Amino acid sequence: MISDRTVERLSLYRWLLEMRVDPGTVYLFSHQLASMASVSPAQLRRDLMAIGYSGSPSKGYLVKDLAGSIGAVLDGSEPSRVALVGMGNLGRAIVSFVRGRKSQLQIVATFDKDCRKTGRVISGCRCYNQDKIEEVVEKEKIITAVITVPCAEAQKVADRLVNAGVRGILNYAPVPLRVPEWVYLENRDVTAALEKVAYFARQEEERK
Amino acid sequence: MISDRTVERLSLYRWLLEMRVDPGTVYLFSHQLASMASVSPAQLRRDLMAIGYSGSPSKGYLVKDLAGSIGAVLDGSEPSRVALVGMGNLGRAIVSFVRGRKSQLQIVATFDKDCRKTGRVISGCRCYNQDKIEEVVEKEKIITAVITVPCAEAQKVADRLVNAGVRGILNYAPVPLRVPEWVYLENRDVTAALEKVAYFARQEEERK
DNA sequence: GCCTGTGAAGCTATTCACAGCT
């Protein structure tokens, strides 16, 4: 089992390999890729060890090959089908982010309870009414979801998603959701992150 | 020095104390607050140790007092003044999130390079043209900033912010920024987070 | 010589477990 931290860095390495390496570059040493990712070379080599990838001591890593090996681990056999609930500003921003980035992620359904938004196609993606969560998630065999609804609804939405078969949730609502231990949950509370950054900024300022 | 993880949890505890505890509740035991935050009671007690707060073994923690003590550590003496660069969907979502939440954070300036947005007031906050970054950040003595610009601009914006005196950056652009070691940087790449969640969702699904 | 892969060491975060208090 690959660790949380490692998976996140692998995603970054792949992006760098695909988007930030000059197409003429065939081989790369660990210190070069590590420097692009702002991690230590040892860290990078450990991460590659986790996916069983080996480079050549004399030439380094084969760029295309490494990107492919990371993809084989992260993406599995087919593109990940994702649902997103809550088409406010944040939800729409995430849909276009993901769409704009070359990636194996597909947001295949979005949900909202506001009638002005539902039934329409927003940012190139069909938006359903929120009662349809169970129906659509089951039919489309979706196991990954993003929650961008207001705080008060978040737990209810999470329960319904889990019930319909979702196994991983990325939560942007600022409330700690309660899910069964067999559902992977990542919380991304914006305010908490900003309070943290503000705290450490002040620390740095004070010891100037 | 309080650790990264602890500061983030403290922010959550305070929010729970202020928003999720029935106003009639005067005292709370560590296991009660820990359960609301989905952490272990031991974890909670360690975190409170870090800010030097003590409860009573018989009654637990005094709700109002604890919230105040956390605030004294996180907020410092005055509200944190924050700048946000990039008023797309994501930027606007964050501005209204922060505004809607009772908090000591104030987004006092936003920036964009699109003329249709600049000079206007969006989500209750003045939006300046991006050339004004140095001027406004220095004048307003801002040390904390959020970056929500497209990938290609992110590094340039970060350099300018740092130059103008910023000491903490919350970065939503999917590129690892390079900043001096005395600037605190938190990356929140949406795609990387989603790829991670999709990966672990698949793991859970496979060992059903 | 300078790289990779990796055992071992070092460091950080979390949990255990219990003394001490009420």
Next chain:
DNA sequence: AGCTGTGAATAGCTTCACAGGC
């Protein structure tokens, strides 16, 4: 009896440092 505060143990993550290969 049941809580808190905390030393000690454990688990997890990162870096060190070096054997082995080109």
